[in-house]
Amino acid sequence: MQFGIMAMQLGLILPSGQAVDRAAVLAGPARFDIAALVERLADAGFSLIELNTELELFLPGCFDATAVERLAALRAARGLTYTVHLPLWSMEPATPDPHVRAGSLAALADAAQRLAPLAPEIFVLHATGALAGEFARASLPPAAKDLILERFHDMARASMSELLARTGLPPRRLALENVEFPLDFALRLAEEFDCGLCLDTGHVLAGYSGHYSLEEAVSLFMPRLAEVHLHDAFRGETEGSARVADHLQLGEGELPLVWLLHQLAAGEFRGPVILELELAQALPSLARIRAALG
Numbered sequence: 001m002q003f004g005i006m007a008m009q010l011g012l013i014l015p016s017g018q019a020v021d022r023a024a025v026l027a028g029p030a031r032f033d034i035a036a037l038v039e040r041l042a043d044a045g046f047s048l049i050e051l052n053t054e055l056e057l058f059l060p061g062c063f064d065a066t067a068v069e070r071l072a073a074l075r076a077a078r079g080l081t082y083t084v085h086l087p088l089w090s091m092e093p094a095t096p097d098p099h100v101r102a103g104s105l106a107a108l109a110d111a112a113q114r115l116a117p118l119a120p121e122i123f124v125l126h127a128t129g130a131l132a133g134e135f136a137r138a139s140l141p142p143a144a145k146d147l148i149l150e151r152f153h154d155m156a157r158a159s160m161s162e163l164l165a166r167t168g169l170p171p172r173r174l175a176l177e178n179v180e181f182p183l184d185f186a187l188r189l190a191e192e193f194d195c196g197l198c199l200d201t202g203h204v205l206a207g208y209s210g211h212y213s214l215e216e217a218v219s220l221f222m223p224r225l226a227e228v229h230l231h232d233a234f235r236g237e238t239e240g241s242a243r244v245a246d247h248l249q250l251g252e253g254e255l256p257l258v259w260l261l262h263q264l265a266a267g268e269f270r271g272p273v274i275l276e277l278e279l280a281q282a283l284p285s286l287a288r289i290r291a292a293l294g
Contacts, residue, residue, distance in 0.1 A: 001264060002081065003286060004048025004274050005041055006053065007284035011278045012037060020142055022262025035070035038243070044283065046079045050274045051120070053111040054089045063114060071118055083227060083272050084120040086111050092129035093159035094152040103131070105159050109166040116167070122175050122197045122227045125163075127156040127189055133180030134170045135206075153185050160193055171195040175226040178217065183209040187220060200248035202233035202276070205254055214256070216229040218263050228264070228273040230285075231255075247276055 013032065017033075038049055049106050051071070055062055074080060091104040103153050112123055129138075132152040138145065140259035164171060176186045183204075204217045212220075233246035233251030250257055275282040 001048075001261075001270060001273050002048045003289060004081070004083070004272055005044075005046045005279065006050045006051060006052055006085070006274055007034065007037060007041065007280050008052040008085075008276075009037060009041070009279055010109040011280065012040065013055075013059075025278070030292065032062045033070075034059075034062045034067050035074050038071060039074055039078070041279065042074070042078050042080060044279060045286075046272070046282075047079060048083070050083045050085055050124070050271055050272070051115060051118075052085045053115065054085070054087045054290045056111075057089050063111070065114070068099060068114060068117055075118060081272075082115075082118050082120045083122045083274065084115050084118075085124045086114070086126075088126045088129065091126065092131050093126075093163075094128040094132045094156035096151055096155055101155060101159060105162055105166075108159075108163055111168045112163070112169060121173070122196065122198070123173055124175050124177050124227060124229075125160075126179050127160060127186065128152055128179060129181075132156075136181045149182065149185070152181070153188070156185070157189060157192065160189060160195075164193065164195075174225065177229065178203050178209040178221075180208040183212050183217060183220070190224050195224070197221045197224045198227040198229060199225060199284050200229040200231075200276075201255055201260065202229070202231040202248070202253075205233035206233065206244045206246045207235045208246075214260070218260070222263075222269070225267070225269055225271065227271050228269075229276045230273050231276045236267050249277060249281040250288045256289065261289070261292055 041049055052091060053063055086108050092100055093104045095101050135148050171194045175196040176190055177198040178186055178200050186197060199217060199221045204212060204214050231246060232248040232250050232255040234253040235244050275285055277285060
């Protein structure tokens with residue numbers, strides 16, 4: 001296994017307590033140096049870094065051609081390995097609306113093609129977005145809900161077919177993440193397109209992907225497991241109200257870390273394990289992993 005960290009480090013991009021120049025914000029964001037951030041993460045001891053392309057939504061140009069050249073040079077100089085999280089904010093590749101789906105597909109394909117020169121090990125995809133998640137949460141008659149979710153599945157299927165055709169990505173380098181949508185839909189898509197799967201531990205523990213235990217999810221995903229998003233989470237109730245939290249430092253939720261590491265080792269998983277945490281959470285979490293591994 002390779003342990004890495006996400007580049008979505010909002011605490012480093014805008015440290016807490018830093019004054020915000022409102023005029024500058026209204027005028028447009030200053031150019032953000034993603035390579036400098038990646039180098040800082042490498043200095044902290046991470047040689048595997050997931051590049052989160054959704055940062056471009058608020059930091060336009062942060063993954064332009066110049067940035068990709070700098071990231072490639074840094075990769076060569078520091079011996080780094082990259083994975084890429086394709087954009088998810090504002091994306092809905094599963095929507096039945098053809099205009100929104102076409103725009104989402106164009107944005108996903110553009111991000112994959114621009115970052116392809118970095119030779120990422122894995123491209124992670126949310127095949128369904130916030131709209132599909134809203135209907136997955138909705139209280140609807142079972143027959144109606146099944147029909148609606150199948151419609152989202154059909155649209156996600158069409159988008160995946162087009163994305164693979166446009167980008168030429170080998171299917172096993174594309175990993176579908178379990179998101180706020182029933183986990184079995186990701187399994188069906190992965191089987192059909194012979195692509196990989198990205199297990200997000202926090203999404204399972206928080207109940208976002210349906211009523212699956214982590215043990216069930218690991219067993220189902222293992223044959224196609226290409227990447228793991230690792231963070232702690234919990235789901236419970238207090239006085240009748242649901243309490244859910246994810247993206248917690250390891251040890252702060254319900255994740256059975258030792259069990260999970262043993263399962264990954266037993267399954268001979270050697271792919272990327274990305275800590276979806278801020279650096280201040282990731283460093284003690286990495287120390288906990290090393291202690292668990294002995």
